[in-house]
Amino acid sequence: MSESNTDKQINAATKEGFAVGISIVAAALLFVAGIVAIFQGISAVNNDNLLVFTEDYIFEFNLTSWGWIHIVLGIIAVIVAGGLVVGSDWGRVAAILIASLSIIAQFLWLPYYPVWAIIIIILDIIVIWAVASWKPRADGL
Known part of the structure; x- marks a missing residue:
């Protein structure tokens, strides 16, 4: 038995x-x-004792470089989150882009802070899924 148009509309509205x-x-x-x-970046720039230093890491950068990478990505992510809240198109595209870059940075950061890196990777994956599956209507959110 097929669904009626009303059931399909309710289903679509629920998913939306x-x-x-x-x-x-x-x-x-x-x-x-x-x-x-x-905060990860600030900790790295300050050469904080909280960071674990690993030897012979193939993707090793200067700790200060890692710090600035995290600070810049973090600041951009905060700005993009504001654009995402208002439902702007640039916010949606930028959110996917920044979350993708954050996943790469956190993957490369794994030897320094594995638990935090994995948590942020999971959050970024959720962000990408949510933004990619959201289809805003023309009349607003």
């Missing part, structure tokens, strides 16, 4: 509402991931 809610949560997660990245 879920995607909008997840996108707002994605903006919050992107904001939090950005703030954490900023």
Whole structure:
């Protein structure tokens, strides 16, 4: 038996509402991931004793370089989260781009802070999924 048009519309509206809610949560997660990245960067720039130094790491950069990479990505992520909250097209595209770059940076950061890196990677994956699955209507969110 096939679904009626009304059932299909209700189903679509439910999925859309879920995607909008997840996108707002994605903006919050992107904001939090950005703030954490900023703190990771500050810790690295200050050569904090919290960081674990590994030898013979193939993707090794100067710790100060890693710090600035995280600070810049974090600041951009916080700004993009604001654009995502208002539902702008540039915010959606930038959120996917920044979350993707953050995944790469966190993957390369794994030997220094494995638990935090994995947490941020998971948050970034959720952000990408939510933003990619959200199809805003022309009349707003």
